[in-house]
Amino acid sequence: RYFTQLTRGCNETIDKHSIYCCHNPQCTKILDPNVAAVKSIEYANKHKDQYLCMYMMILQQRDDIIKTLSDSAISLSKTVKNNPQTNSMEILKPYVFLLQNPLVYDLDNSKILEYFCVGLTNLDTPLMNTLGLWLLTFSKEQLIQLLTNFEQFISVRLVTAENIKLVSDIPIIGACAFLELLCKEYLVFQVRREHIINDALNNTRQIQRNKTSEEMKKELKIQFKGEDGIDQGGVQKEFFQIVVRKIFDTEFGMFIYNDKLRTWWFNPNSLDKLEFELIGIILGLALYNNIILDVHFPLVVYKKLLGIPVSLEDVESIEPEIYQSLITLRDTTDDVSEWMTYFSVTSDSFGETKTIELKPGGDEILVTNSNRQEYLKLYTKYLLDSSISKQWDEFYKGFKLVCDSPLLQLLRSEELEDLICGVEDLDFKELEKITMYDGGYTHTDQTIVYFWETVHAFSNDMKRKFLSFSTGCDRVPYGGLSKIQFSIHKQIDSDRLPSAHTCFNALILPCYPTKEKLEERLSKALNNSEGFGLK
Template sequence: MKRKLEDFYDDDFFTELDFIRMRKYNPNLNSAPATASSYNFPDQITGHHNCNNSAPTASTASTSGSSQHSPPSLDPDRIHFFVRMISQGKTLVLNGKPEDKVKLIHEKIQTVTGIPVIEQRLIYQGKQLQWEHSLAECMIRNDAGLHLVGRMRSTEHPQVWQLIDHLVSAIFRLCKGETGVCLEEVEAMLVAFLGMTTKKDVQVNHLASHLNIFQSLCAPTALVMLYMSPVKCNKELAEKLIRTFMLSCKTGLQKPVYSQCAPVALEFCKLLGRSAARDDPLYSLCRSSLGSMVEDIRIGRSSRNHNHDDFSNRMCVIAVEDIFPFVTELANKLTEGSRINLSLNEVRDFAAFLRPIKGAIKDLPDFEGRVPVPLMYILPCYDDEIKLLYLMLFELLEKMRKCLERIKGEMAMEEKEDDEWDQYLAILKEMRGIAKLYQGAEDMFWSNMKLVDVSLQYLIIVYAKRGEDYKWIIGHKHLLDFESRRNLVMLMLPEIKGEDEELHEMLIDRSQLLSESFNYISKAKPENLRGGLFMEFNNEEATGPGVLREWFFLVCQEIFNPQNALFVACPNDRRRFFPNPASKVDPLHLRYFKFAGRVIALALMHKVQVGIMFDRTFFLQLAGMNISLEDIKDADPYFYSSCKQILDMDPIIVDQDALGLTFVHEVEELGSMKVVELFANGKNIVVNSRNRKEYVELLIQHRFVTSVANQVAKFAKGFADIVGDEKIQKLVFKTLEFEDHDGMLHGSENMISVEDWKVHTEYNGYKETDPQIYWFWKIVEEMTTEQRKVLLFFWTSLKHLPLDGFGGLSSKLYIYKSNDPIDLLPSSHTCFYRICFPSYPSMALMRQRLNIITQDHVGCSFGTW
């Protein structure tokens, strides 16, 4: 509820607004003061003038921590003034005569506080008062506000003290409705302060001091009071100043230093939270700013018992208790009603505040990976927060499960009210992060996700965004389907530039396809390749995406051609390949493996199916995973069978040395046999029933890992060049199931469906009822599988369809009616998936023309000039 201007002169408002802040600096305040005068704020803070009452005499001066006040003096010649004790967070109420020297005031302060005179420095309007000057000479008038600081701080940042003092004074004059205050000058003072505070070369300790001065002089309180003003121009000015403060800190300070501003942002949040509505845009801005300040810092126990004389500690320490209320506030809003009530910014705030809290819990001395739920009520600290966070998880899980069930229902009815669905993945990520803190909670989280896995898959396919972190779900990829896993991988790969942007150009001679492609790709900078490719064959007219798709297919066929000695085909499945241990016959073989890694990553990035599949042993190594006996079955069936026999043999027979084996492996190298020890002195260690499992594991390791380690490493490096780094490269393969990679790289293994082809084909110049169209599809139905593949390649530059068939292509296919003479063959524009042919007069003539282009050597070439 908004407050009126008169509220600022109401004592209860100050009690509500500042009591928590006052207790922070004055532990003697055990209950809220009855009136604003109990705070003993200077006139520019309270906005009150005690014109009718003089202050207590100096000998009976009061402090903000005292419950006793001396009777006011009736002497009209005395000056009533306040002395703010910065180090203790208290305010003294003093009075004196105009002719009194400043030194006398120091002595009175020593009488009340015990602070030696020599250790005192009095600051008024940014200047230090000299002992020999009188109060009149220092221009100290009734209700003036002085600041007492320690000897070592007396001359520190006097400009900042003066600037903020003037700023606060001007703001309170505006609040009291005084005329003559220039709004532009008020704004200029804050801008000047920010210029000194957020400049790039500002030292961290100076930043902390500046912000401490800003808080000590109650500038946040003054700005919030001005924001609550019913006077429109005052309110607008306050909003502009607070926004300027937050924006300047964010844009002017580097991330580690930026966190120093958190206590000020926290105070703005508390003040606005108490005086304005929680949906107030300015409160939301301050809360978001605070979240961005604390999300990457370590927080701990409350700093309320720290030594307040430590200037820097006061400014940079944020406690769990300080930011946990914001987590609760956002979680409560999240669980209200039947739908998600948080905006995208609020979801980001929720994540930002959770991050340091989770870190603080993990930093507990007794934390061993998970909080034991039965014992969390006796933890040494954060017990309230840990319990509340656990209960919060249950509420959020119940709410999200219902929301995901509703998604499933709305998908079935095709009534998708998806305005809020794009937030679900981010919320689920934070929930899983909370669940990881507690024993058994993560299993509970994933059990609930299993119940709504269809909705989870839909969210990933439709709402997952490039640049977001989805590693949290990859460990449970079995909950996803191929399409959702593929989408996650595509988000990890670089985004292809548009045709109007600069592309990496290649002009390739078909007769030198592999060597020239190697030169263009291996010598290019990775960032140039990520941007996109422009492909052209020497002496051929065709250019564009269709030619690029053809190049991908042809060059991959060459790379994985066993005759080139880079890869070996699996005996049981000639479509599958793994690195050739003997590839070093070519001195450039490692450079070619790096080239191959780049090409495969680019093919995935461009969504081209190249008809190649990896052996499982190769795939697992690229994912950084171990290889087991069952994984080698396709790569070397004979080797697999031999290992299996060793493990299954009767132990008694093995121990009788019937096998005659030691820990060595015989390998063929350049036509001769070579014996390799599996470990030091392995040739003298006999294989028996106790160590045979180790022997088999070492054999597998040497045969499929050690012998090709350099080749795999270079391939992975080439792949990483395109996707960004090695971590992403491994993540790509970890995200996919083995069969997923087959589908993305090789394409569908199903026969090409003519019916599916028809459904995804449109016509230009022809109608579906024309005899030429009827004849065309009749002829295609009669074709062999290979002829259909060649026709598809002629039409699209693709021999292999995506797993989801023609529907998985980037666009429909088109049949165009051409005006060419009927003695010409059909032509194609593969970039646009377009085939063109004239109005052939008979089915026989059309069949003859199509039979020509479905010969492999014709359909797989665009022809020459």
């Protein structure tokens, strides 16, 4: 193409030809084909398509199209600005057209968005609510982009406009009204880090007072008071991590931890009514927001959440030793009346031993071979239901406040557990395929090659430690590791230990010169990490 331009011209219909086209008066036609060939190769290597008339024509056509679209958007925005107040839904269509046009958010076209925001102030409340419902059809990415664009508009206007008064500037008032619409698609919790449990409770109480339980089913956004930034997932995840960590702290006393089973069970002596409701809400919100929770309940909890009747076999998941005793009682051919077991149990309540009858007069009713099935049934009900009824009722109420869909009844208890807590499918090949690299790393860098060779050789226990270290949870999302948005960021200092931003599933990996050093540093970090830091 350069050869054609230099020897006989491009023959393109264009206003201004390239300086390397003999249709341009500034270009001299090259008559010697050998010289033209040499020049053509030089220009192709140096300029690529930049000085081809065909390329310039495409750019001109693109610019013409953009100008036409921009002029149309300006014209439409003027119409919106001057629209009279009306209750006709037809008036909303231009607003949606403008929102979908990326040219609206170009700083060179700031007048378009200014007129759009002025027009918003002409809409009455029902029309604004209708516009909000239409926004529900936008994708999450579109809504985040809208939020960013309107915040940018306000910031730029405050900086560039002269003699602006924030409370009376109509475009800013309209922009704020639109941001309020975006917030109403979201469930927004404003919390203080140092009072996160109380603030979370206050947020949920406010929703319950307003009798708007549907709010709980919106996507959750977290705002830590006094901290800037838009919650695009990381802040939300951090909120769940902190709340779960605090509520399951043994000093909080709401749950009892079984070291052998590595599971939590309800403390029948805990009187934290509202906190049990909160953890139920947290489970429901995590389910709705696709957040994996680092909670370790026995499977019977998920059975009870789904309304599945519990049985003697479920006792094993909370009290294995008691379960074995009950099985022995059930299956023995001995005369169990000689065991001197009665229809009652003893429990410790704040240091005081209490006797609880499993049925009226149970403290004097001996268990025999003929009534042991009744005893087993009543004892199972006591362990799994009545002994924790006060705590469970609040927990269940909180969960149902968010998750009351009949679709849940289609799940098995194992599936509900996997959705909330993740699975154990430790296929790190899937994780490698979706990993993104930043800070200078690529998938072919030697450090990255060493890294994947190392983690693929890990035992399952070490792989779980790695997941906990880098994502805050040792479980895998339902659907596998390919569902994680995982990234590895380069750290130049090769003497540092690896670190992680668990809120963003981001591993900070120093550029280690040898595989041996990478293995030593990574293993040290994983084996000594605990909670949110190092032991």
